Amino acid sequence: MNFSRTGIATTLALIALGVGGCAEDKKPQAAAKSETPVAQTATVTIGIVAPLTGPQSHIGKDLENAVRLAAEDANAAKISIGGKELKFQVMAEDDQADPKMAPVVAQKLADARVNAVVGHFNSGTTIPASKIYSDAGIPQISPSATNPKYTEQGFKTAFRVVANDNQQGKVVGEYIARDLKSKALAIIDDRTAYGQGVADVVEKSAVAAGTKVVAREFTTDRSTDFKAILTKIKSRKPDVIFFGGIDTQAGPMLKQMKGLGITAQYVGADGIQSTELFKLGGEAVEGTLASFPGLPLERMPQGRGFGGKYKAKWNQDVVLYAPQGYDAFNVFIEAMKKAGSTESAKFLPELARIDYNGITGPIRFDAKGDIKDGPITIFRATGGKWAAVATIGGAAPAAEKK
Amino acid sequence: MDTFLQQLINGITLGSIYALVALGYTMVYGIVGLINFAHGELVMVGALTSLSVIQALMAAGLGLPPAAVMVAGLLVSIPLCMLLAYAMERVAYRPLRGAPRLAPLITAIGVSIVLQNVAMLFWGRSYFSFPAVFSTTTYSIAGAAVTDLQILIVLLAGALMAGLLVVVHRTRLGLAMRATAENAQVAGLMGVDANRVIVAAFLLGAVLAAVAGLMVSAYYGIAHYYMGFMLGLKAFTAAVLGGIGNLAGAMLGGLLLGLIESLGAGYIGDLTGDVLGSNYQDVFAFLVLVVVLTIRPSGLLGERVSERS
Numbered sequence: 232m233n234f235s236r237t238g239i240a241t242t243l244a245l246i247a248l249g250v251g252g253c254a255e256d257k258k259p260q261a262a263a264k265s266e267t268p269v270a271q272t273a274t275v276t277i278g279i280v281a282p283l284t285g286p287q288s289h290i291g292k293d294l295e296n297a298v299r300l301a302a303e304d305a306n307a308a309k310i311s312i313g314g315k316e317l318k319f320q321v322m323a324e325d326d327q328a329d330p331k332m333a334p335v336v337a338q339k340l341a342d343a344r345v346n347a348v349v350g351h352f353n354s355g356t357t358i359p360a361s362k363i364y365s366d367a368g369i370p371q372i373s374p375s376a377t378n379p380k381y382t383e384q385g386f387k388t389a390f391r392v393v394a395n396d397n398q399q400g401k402v403v404g405e406y407i408a409r410d411l412k413s414k415a416l417a418i419i420d421d422r423t424a425y426g427q428g429v430a431d432v433v434e435k436s437a438v439a440a441g442t443k444v445v446a447r448e449f450t451t452d453r454s455t456d457f458k459a460i461l462t463k464i465k466s467r468k469p470d471v472i473f474f475g476g477i478d479t480q481a482g483p484m485l486k487q488m489k490g491l492g493i494t495a496q497y498v499g500a501d502g503i504q505s506t507e508l509f510k511l512g513g514e515a516v517e518g519t520l521a522s523f524p525g526l527p528l529e530r531m532p533q534g535r536g537f538g539g540k541y542k543a544k545w546n547q548d549v550v551l552y553a554p555q556g557y558d559a560f561n562v563f564i565e566a567m568k569k570a571g572s573t574e575s576a577k578f579l580p581e582l583a584r585i586d587y588n589g590i591t592g593p594i595r596f597d598a599k600g601d602i603k604d605g606p607i608t609i610f611r612a613t614g615g616k617w618a619a620v621a622t623i624g625g626a627a628p629a630a631e632k633k
Numbered sequence: 634m635d636t637f638l639q640q641l642i643n644g645i646t647l648g649s650i651y652a653l654v655a656l657g658y659t660m661v662y663g664i665v666g667l668i669n670f671a672h673g674e675l676v677m678v679g680a681l682t683s684l685s686v687i688q689a690l691m692a693a694g695l696g697l698p699p700a701a702v703m704v705a706g707l708l709v710s711i712p713l714c715m716l717l718a719y720a721m722e723r724v725a726y727r728p729l730r731g732a733p734r735l736a737p738l739i740t741a742i743g744v745s746i747v748l749q750n751v752a753m754l755f756w757g758r759s760y761f762s763f764p765a766v767f768s769t770t771t772y773s774i775a776g777a778a779v780t781d782l783q784i785l786i787v788l789l790a791g792a793l794m795a796g797l798l799v800v801v802h803r804t805r806l807g808l809a810m811r812a813t814a815e816n817a818q819v820a821g822l823m824g825v826d827a828n829r830v831i832v833a834a835f836l837l838g839a840v841l842a843a844v845a846g847l848m849v850s851a852y853y854g855i856a857h858y859y860m861g862f863m864l865g866l867k868a869f870t871a872a873v874l875g876g877i878g879n880l881a882g883a884m885l886g887g888l889l890l891g892l893i894e895s896l897g898a899g900y901i902g903d904l905t906g907d908v909l910g911s912n913y914q915d916v917f918a919f920l921v922l923v924v925v926l927t928i929r930p931s932g933l934l935g936e937r938v939s940e941r942s
Contacts, residue, residue, distance in 0.1 A: 286857065288758045448902075455853045455860070458643040459898030459914060466636035479760055486854040491639070492771050492778040511762045511855065 273315035275573045277302065277560060278340040278369075280350035280360070282328035286453065286479045289507050289550055291352055294374060295323045296545045297556035298349050303544075305564055312571055319564075326356045328452070330424070333360040341367035346573055349559045352552070354378030354396075355424035361389045370579050372562060374555035377501065377524055378428040382599040390582065390596055392555050392562070392589075394524035394605030394624070396425070399500055400432025402607045402623050403522045407433070407471050408440030410621075411496060411520075417446040417469035419460065419484075421476035426452070429500045430475030437473075445469050452477060457484045461491050469495050477502040481519075482511020489515040496520065505551045509615050519612040520620075525591055526606055527619045528554065533590045558589035635776030640899040641892070646783045646852065648891020649790035653845040654868035655875070655883035656797060657838030663814045663878035664834050665730070670741040671721055673865015674748035675714050675839055679846030680856040681756050682710035684763065691764050699767035703847065711843040717748070718839035722832055745862070752858040761856045786848050793841060794884055801880060806833055814878070867918075874922055876932025885933060894918045 279298040281291030302319040310317045322345055324336045333356035340348055341363055348364060348371045351357040357376035364371040365386035373381065373391040377399060382389050407413045416437055420430035434444055445467040448460040461484070464472065472488075472495045474481055481503040488497065497519045504521035512519075528534040528549060537557065541549050563578070565587045570578035587594045595603045606624045610617040657672045683706030690702050697705075725740040769780040801807040812820035813830045821827050849864065850856035867890060875886025897917035901909050925933060 284753075284758050286758075286760055455855050456647070458647075459640060459895045462636060462639040462643060462895075463899045463902070465639070482760075482762060483853050483855045490769060490771065490778065490780050490782075492773070511760060513762060513765050513854070 273312070273573065274318045274320060275567070276320050276322050276343070276345045277563060278322045278324060278343075278345040278348040278350065279556070280324045280326050280333070280336055280340070280348060280356070281352040282356075283323065283325035285327050287328045287352070287477060290477075290505065290552065291325070291328075293550035293553050294349070294352060294556040295321075297374075297541070297549075297553035298323070298560050300541060300544055300553075301557045301560035305560070310564065310568070312567060312573060317567075317573065326351055326353075326360070328353050328356060330355045330359055332356070334363050336360070337363035340364075341369060345369060346567075346575055347371070347563045349374060349556055349563075351376065353423065353425055354381060354428060357381050358384075358424060361386050364388050368575050368579070370563065370566075370575055370582055372559040374559045375501075375552040376425070378424045380424070380428075382601050386600075387583070388579065390562075390600040392559050392591065392594055392602050392605075393501075393552075394607055395601055396429040396432050396500075398605065398624070399522055399524045399607050400429045401436045403429075403473070403498065403500060403609075404433040404436030404438075404442075405440050406520075406522075406609055406621070406623075407473065407498060408437045408442040411471055411498075413437070413442045413469075413471040413496075415445045415467070415469045415471075416442045417448070417464045417467060417472045417495070418444060419448045419450060419457075419464070419472065419474045419476070421452045421454075421480055422449050423452050423476070425502065426475035426477070428475070429502075430473065433473050433475070433500075442471075450476070450480060452480065454480060455483050457487050458491065461488055461493060465491055465493050471496045471498055474499045474503065478505045478508040478511060482508055482513075482516070485512040485515040485519065498522075501551075504610055504617060506548055506617075507550060509612070516612045517614075521610050521612075521617070523608050523610060524605055525555065525608065526622065527608055527610065527617070530608075530619065530622070531591050532588065537590045554590045558587075558591050558594060561589060562587050562594055636899065637896075638775055639777040640895045642777055642779055642783065644892035644895030645888065646786050646891070647895060648888035649787050650845050650849050650852070650887075651864075651868050651871045651891050652884045652887025653790050653793060653841045653848075654864060655872040655887045656794065656880065657842050658869050658872040659875075659877055659880060659883040660810075660834045660838050661831075662872070663880075664810060664817075665726070665831055666734070667726060667737050668741065668869070668877075669721075669726075669835075669838075670738070670865065670869075671725075671744035671748055672838060672842060673861035673863075673868065674745050674752070675718060675842035675861070676846040676849065676864055677752060677856075677858065677861030678717060678748065679710045679714045679843030680850040680860065681752060681761065681846075681858070682713050683707055683843070683847045684761055684850055684856050685756075686710070687766055688764050691766065702766050703851075707844065707847060710846065711840055714839040714843040714846075715836045718835040718842075719832060722835045727828070727831075745865075749859055749862070756858055758858065761850075763850050763854045763856065782851060786852060789844070789848070793844060797837065797841070798880065800837065806830070810834060870919065870922055873932055874925055876934040876936050878936045879932070879934050882932055882934035889933075890918055893921050 279295050281294045283291045299321050302321045305319045326333045326336045337360035352375050354376040357373045358381050365388045370388050377396045379395045379397045418430050420426040446464045499521045501523045504523045509516050528538050566578040566581040567573050569581040597603050608619050609621045611620045661669045686706040686709045687702050721744055725744045726737050729737045769782045772779045809825045809830045813827055817827050871886035871890040872883045875882025894914050898914035
């Protein structure tokens with residue numbers, strides 16, 4: 232950490248707070264207020280926290296859209312528990328992908344006594360926020376946080392519907408060593424809980440499978456200039472470059488790699504496996520490999536239907552984790568139905584033993600709260616789209632339909 | 634060796650962009666003694682405006698040559714940046730002329746935040762990718778890669794700086810600027826309109842900022858609403874490094890900072906046995922600044938040469 236970066240982060244946080252504060256906060260606050268007399272009228276408030284402003288806002292908005300869609304569908308389904316019809320409302324909050332902001336936002340949701348929370352998006356924000364939710368007894372499902380530490384803290388309220396980085400990183404590292412037959416691997420990460428976490432696991436498993444790591448470089452999740460580190464990496468002549476980070480950095484990085492004449496195979500994890508990467512990196516993205524802790528949308532049991540519904544509602548394609556966000560919301564409903572209660576404390580035990588067939592496939596949790604048998608898919612960027620090249624693990628969900 | 638050369642090329646490209654932006658800081662400081670912290674935002678507005686124009690032209694599918702599209706972008710962004718700079722000076726700085734130094738500094742920060750937020754409302758919060766107007770050709774020199782874009786950036790930056798020097802040293806406006814920098818009151822008695830000179834300095838800086846904005850977004854392939862903040866900070870550092878208020882100092886400081894960053898990031902790991910990685914590149918750059926200022930408090934070339942010469 233250097234002082235300039237801290238300064239910027241703080242300033243940006245302040246700026247974003249100022250603007251996000253007036254633009255975004257009004258709706259949720261109104262929602263929170265109208266929720267007070269709500270316990271009698273069976274209103275269920277579900278929080279969604281993600282970066283709704285800043286460089287990762289496209290991914291955060293994608294999740295918010297998914298959760299709003301899920302709430303709309305749930306309201307249309309007229310679900311009743313205990314003779315009362317449930318009215319679902321969404322409280323969307325912005326954590327700016329900032330670990331310092333996450334507990335503040337989490338506390339706000341806890342104070343508003345939401346029934347459950349979908350989120351956060353980043354591992355770096357999910358981990359500090361999970362303590363607040365645990366203390367408040369609010370069940371939390373992260374649709375996307377993959378850092379193993381999240382569920383290793385022993386919180387009974389923490390769940391996730393994606394495979395963690397130990398599983399994902401291990402698969403990617405082995406893929407780099409065995410399928411790509413890499414002899415010289417360069418690794419870059421963005422020093423976030425997610426980026427560094429997945430990069431560390433990839434390094435370990437690739438080395439265990441016989442690859443040599445020739446360079447380990449770092450950047451930040453706000454950088455746009457990678458020429459210096461790429462030049463250094465070029466001098467070590469790697470055949471594969473792995474990046475642990477987000478598409479916002481990967482896009483320009485790929486362009487700059489092309490400019491420097493680096494031809495090594497570029498590999499990333501789920502953070503770069505988005506449709507946005509093609510916009511950010513243009514032609515330079517072609518041939519890039521990326522893993523994703525789940526199935527491709529078209530291979531999800533109900534993926535095509537969801538993709539169409541999402542597009543009809545929001546007039547854009549699914550960016551990244553929308554199906555997981557939608558499923559997380561519905562897992563909460565399923566648990567509430569099973570428990571016959573919308574009270575967090577009452578449906579939490581049901582959540583732990585849920586067996587739900589979502590859009591993404593069957594969802595069951597292990598003792599820690601991690602998804603059981605989460606599949607991992609490797610994609611290749613081909614002609615401006617992600618094409619699945621291999622799926623590893625998973626509980627053969629394509630056959631299961633409900 | 635090829636790595637060294639590559640880092641050198643990266644550094645010079647980055648440095649010439651810093652130098653262009655640093656000139657904007659230094660010109661205004663030299664004449665009014667004000668640090669215009671909102672100058673970095675002009676770069677951002679310039680980048681996003683020309684990007685929008687280029688995107689619109691590409692979408693229109695007129696089949697214009699790449700150079701024409703880029704120039705069209707600049708033709709819109711330069712006047713807009715000049716207008717903004719003028720408005721900034723009139724609204725936030727002129728009423729505070731003669732006020733304690735801290736006051737215009739605060740309004741400068743205020744203007745910077747306002748511009749960032751207006752840009753965020755107008756362009757949104759997401760990152761913009763630079764459209765594929767042209768395909769860059771990569772040349773290989775002794776194993777190092779140079780793109781035609783890099784060559785263009787360095788040449789254009791050089792030409793603009795030379796042009797600025799001509800304006801400052803060979804025209805009546807330049808004479809008035811130098812006179813005002815030296816002593817505004819005396820210059821006023823000699824019939825120099827200080828307000829016009831100050832506006833001119835802001836406008837010249839805005840032109841350079843708009844061009845630098847297009848350069849930086851084309852070079853890194855990306856633009857966003859807060860890109861001006863860090864760039865502005867770095868350019869300000871470059872201006873201080875060279876000696877603020879000093880045109881040649883800003884150019885030297887810019888180039889030097891670009892090189893320090895690039896070489897620092899490239900070799901800091903090797904020098905420290907991988908204890909410190911390339912993520913310390915900013916620390917390295919600012920460390921050099923601290924050392925230089927300790928030894929030479931007024932920067933490498935000293936403040937405001939005009940006062941001494």
